[in-house]
Amino acid sequence: MITLATDFGSPYPAAMRGVILGACDARIVDITHEFPRQDVQTAAFWLREVLPYYPPAVHCAVVDPGVGTDRAALLVRAGEHLLVGPDNGLLLPAARALSERIDIFEWQYESPDSTTFHGRDVFAPAAAAVHEHSIAELDRARPTDEYVDHAFPEPELREQEVIGTVLVVDGFGNVITNIPGTVLDACNESVMVNEERVPVERAYAQLEPNSRLVTVGSHGNVELAVNQGRGDRAFDLDTGDAVRLEL
Amino acid sequence: MITLATDFGSPYPAAMRGVILGACDARIVDITHEFPRQDVQTAAFWLREVLPYYPPAVHCAVVDPGVGTDRAALLVRAGEHLLVGPDNGLLLPAARALSERIDIFEWQYESPDSTTFHGRDVFAPAAAAVHEHSIAELDRARPTDEYVDHAFPEPELREQEVIGTVLVVDGFGNVITNIPGTVLDACNESVMVNEERVPVERAYAQLEPNSRLVTVGSHGNVELAVNQGRGDRAFDLDTGDAVRLEL
Amino acid sequence: MITLATDFGSPYPAAMRGVILGACDARIVDITHEFPRQDVQTAAFWLREVLPYYPPAVHCAVVDPGVGTDRAALLVRAGEHLLVGPDNGLLLPAARALSERIDIFEWQYESPDSTTFHGRDVFAPAAAAVHEHSIAELDRARPTDEYVDHAFPEPELREQEVIGTVLVVDGFGNVITNIPGTVLDACNESVMVNEERVPVERAYAQLEPNSRLVTVGSHGNVELAVNQGRGDRAFDLDTGDAVRLEL
Numbered sequence: 001m002i003t004l005a006t007d008f009g010s011p012y013p014a015a016m017r018g019v020i021l022g023a024c025d026a027r028i029v030d031i032t033h034e035f036p037r038q039d040v041q042t043a044a045f046w047l048r049e050v051l052p053y054y055p056p057a058v059h060c061a062v063v064d065p066g067v068g069t070d071r072a073a074l075l076v077r078a079g080e081h082l083l084v085g086p087d088n089g090l091l092l093p094a095a096r097a098l099s100e101r102i103d104i105f106e107w108q109y110e111s112p113d114s115t116t117f118h119g120r121d122v123f124a125p126a127a128a129a130v131h132e133h134s135i136a137e138l139d140r141a142r143p144t145d146e147y148v149d150h151a152f153p154e155p156e157l158r159e160q161e162v163i164g165t166v167l168v169v170d171g172f173g174n175v176i177t178n179i180p181g182t183v184l185d186a187c188n189e190s191v192m193v194n195e196e197r198v199p200v201e202r203a204y205a206q207l208e209p210n211s212r213l214v215t216v217g218s219h220g221n222v223e224l225a226v227n228q229g230r231g232d233r234a235f236d237l238d239t240g241d242a243v244r245l246e247l
Numbered sequence: 248m249i250t251l252a253t254d255f256g257s258p259y260p261a262a263m264r265g266v267i268l269g270a271c272d273a274r275i276v277d278i279t280h281e282f283p284r285q286d287v288q289t290a291a292f293w294l295r296e297v298l299p300y301y302p303p304a305v306h307c308a309v310v311d312p313g314v315g316t317d318r319a320a321l322l323v324r325a326g327e328h329l330l331v332g333p334d335n336g337l338l339l340p341a342a343r344a345l346s347e348r349i350d351i352f353e354w355q356y357e358s359p360d361s362t363t364f365h366g367r368d369v370f371a372p373a374a375a376a377v378h379e380h381s382i383a384e385l386d387r388a389r390p391t392d393e394y395v396d397h398a399f400p401e402p403e404l405r406e407q408e409v410i411g412t413v414l415v416v417d418g419f420g421n422v423i424t425n426i427p428g429t430v431l432d433a434c435n436e437s438v439m440v441n442e443e444r445v446p447v448e449r450a451y452a453q454l455e456p457n458s459r460l461v462t463v464g465s466h467g468n469v470e471l472a473v474n475q476g477r478g479d480r481a482f483d484l485d486t487g488d489a490v491r492l493e494l
Numbered sequence: 495m496i497t498l499a500t501d502f503g504s505p506y507p508a509a510m511r512g513v514i515l516g517a518c519d520a521r522i523v524d525i526t527h528e529f530p531r532q533d534v535q536t537a538a539f540w541l542r543e544v545l546p547y548y549p550p551a552v553h554c555a556v557v558d559p560g561v562g563t564d565r566a567a568l569l570v571r572a573g574e575h576l577l578v579g580p581d582n583g584l585l586l587p588a589a590r591a592l593s594e595r596i597d598i599f600e601w602q603y604e605s606p607d608s609t610t611f612h613g614r615d616v617f618a619p620a621a622a623a624v625h626e627h628s629i630a631e632l633d634r635a636r637p638t639d640e641y642v643d644h645a646f647p648e649p650e651l652r653e654q655e656v657i658g659t660v661l662v663v664d665g666f667g668n669v670i671t672n673i674p675g676t677v678l679d680a681c682n683e684s685v686m687v688n689e690e691r692v693p694v695e696r697a698y699a700q701l702e703p704n705s706r707l708v709t710v711g712s713h714g715n716v717e718l719a720v721n722q723g724r725g726d727r728a729f730d731l732d733t734g735d736a737v738r739l740e741l
Contacts, residue, residue, distance in 0.1 A: 010527075018546075117712030171255070172256075298512070465611030
């Protein structure tokens with residue numbers, strides 16, 4: 001199985017699928033091709049959330065603002081999973097979520113046909129190659145400890161207060177923070193969010209439509225939402241903004 | 248075969264695919280993940296239109312504004328098809344289109360990991376489980392006659408006049424009504440639509456680009472369209488609006 | 495293998511998948527369903543770019559503003575590939591990119607259920623049929639030399655100047671012209687684009703974010719882009735616009 005995750009929209013991913021189907025008989029599963037364009041952090045967040053639900057697979061992920069420069073290509077082994085993609089931090093959070101031990105290899109790719117579409121010309125062929133052969137046989141991959149890592153910002157947890165950050169806004173408009181949901185354990189009814197009191201609820205529909213609420217999202221983090229509406233608009237928050245909770 | 252249909256956009260459906268692929272070897276076919284968010288009626292309409300073209304399969308459909316509340320989960324047997332989803336009316340029109348006889352079961356799901364993403368934590372596992380086992384073996388499913396049904400509004404058919412409703416607007420902007428196409432059988436050339444005369448045509452391209460027309464859509468209902476344009480804008484109509492035809 | 499490429503968005507392609515899955519056991523691969531609506535030239539461009547990366551397959555492509563009129567349906571044999579779609583020029587550029595010799599057949603389809611959705615009622619069944627049988631057995635296909643062809647506009651190449659045209663704008667906003675990338679071989683540093691000097695770069699990221707640049711895209715043509723931004727907006731160009739390069 002080879003999964004594909006990019007910010008390419010349409011129709012570029014179809015060329016990647018063709019390359020893979022011409023090279024091997026793997027099942028291809030699309031994670032998404034709608035990551036926000038060139039937003040490595042958001043893509044890294046979603047890969048970390050989604051890939052652990054998969055059985056062992058080769059995961060080919062490409063959000064690659066540095067395409068065509070001298071940025072390296074990585075292979076990361078995480079338990080029985082292999083991740084393939086550019087060396088810009090994209091793969092590491094997911095790899096660590098997949099396995100306690102990860103091994104990182106640099107892939108020495110030959111000069112590809114294009115300087116602007118390594119998804120098709122570098123990463124899809126690499127994914128097919130590692131799917132067909134064990135990584136040890138791939139003589140162009142060598143272990144490396146020089147790579148770009150990615151760390152999500154950490155919240156500041158104080159006694160009565162948490163200062164967090166918006167990590168991503170999902171397609172429903174739900175505002176996903178970096179604040180662990182457990183901080184709400186002691187909040188029975190409501191919490192102050194950026195100076196305004198907001199109810200804490202287990203489910204969106206426990207309030208009237210268009211009501212604002214704080215909940216614990218499916219990722220386990222504190223999420224700011226609106227029942228049947230958009231939390232990002234109601235709270236006026238976007239990726240990178242600060243969120244201050246008073247408990 | 249397991250089909251997936253949701254309003255989740257991206258990338259949440261990828262977690263559902265992972266759960267299913269980890270649990271069974273079924274072929275996964277995406278119906279869509281772009282249903283209008285939390286719009287049960289529109290999703291129920293499209294499921295009824297599309298699923299009858301499928302060979303026997305497990306259909307997992309999730310448009311679920313009540314996620315995390317005490318709304319039940321249903322399994323519906325319709326001939327050789329099985330439908331899995333929330334108890335909010337979503338599944339019933341499609342089930343009845345698939346088979347004259349349907350059997351409805353309530354699925355007693357265990358408390359899932361999340362209160363906001365039962366697509367991943369309840370319905371995807373249920374779809375994989377019913378795919379692997381016959382429904383009779385699933386001891387947590389019991390026949391029920393208490394469930395939320397869904398009926399589309401019926402048009403009023405009078406002698407020279409029909410009062411209908413816009414059921415959905417498709418991605419081209421075509422306005423799909425609940426009026427059966429057969430009412431146009433007697434209209435050779437044109438019909439009055441909300442007080443304006445509009446030509447009746449078999450095909451969009453029988454008029455100049457940007458011309459308004461009335462036709463019978465692929466669903467068999469009266470459709471208001473614009474050749475190479477958007478009917479919803481030209482007729483100023485949206486879901487739920489009234490449409491009055493004078494024949 | 496059957497590939498699907500349409501401008502249908504969602505959820506119409508799901509009906510095509512169902513028809514195919516009910517008729518044969520082919521692997522289905524989506525090229526895209528997000529071609530700009532009713533834009534035959536853009537779809538023909540992308541099919542020509544993408545299909546050559548595929549192993550032998552049946553390619554079912556439907557961008558069909560003439561649906562329901564008397565426009566014919568074509569089968570095109572291009573080496574080991576078969577293309578199925580409407581007779582409006584859509585298939586020909588891809589077919590010629592797939593094989594030096596192509597054979598064109600007209601498919602005499604029976605009157606379908608709908609006049610507005612031949613993707614479901616004509617082309618999906620035809621794709622399944624040719625996947626299951628050799629084309630020679632399909633008695634309703636006969637060789638034809640009467641068909642609608644499509645030629646992309648040719649650039650005017652002069653000594654110090656090229657006059658080209660914007661063929662398509664991709665989802666990143668990159669402006670893809672019909673000018674072969676080789677014209678930039680002699681341009682070391684920059685080129686005049688519509689009277690303004692723009693740097694020539696191998697990769698988007700060789701300049702600061704939001705900088706304009708000229709590059710050779712993955713299709714081999716001259717592309718006008720903005721690093722981490724939209725070239726179409728920065729250069730104020732859209733499909734069909736003229737692009738004049740001074741070398």
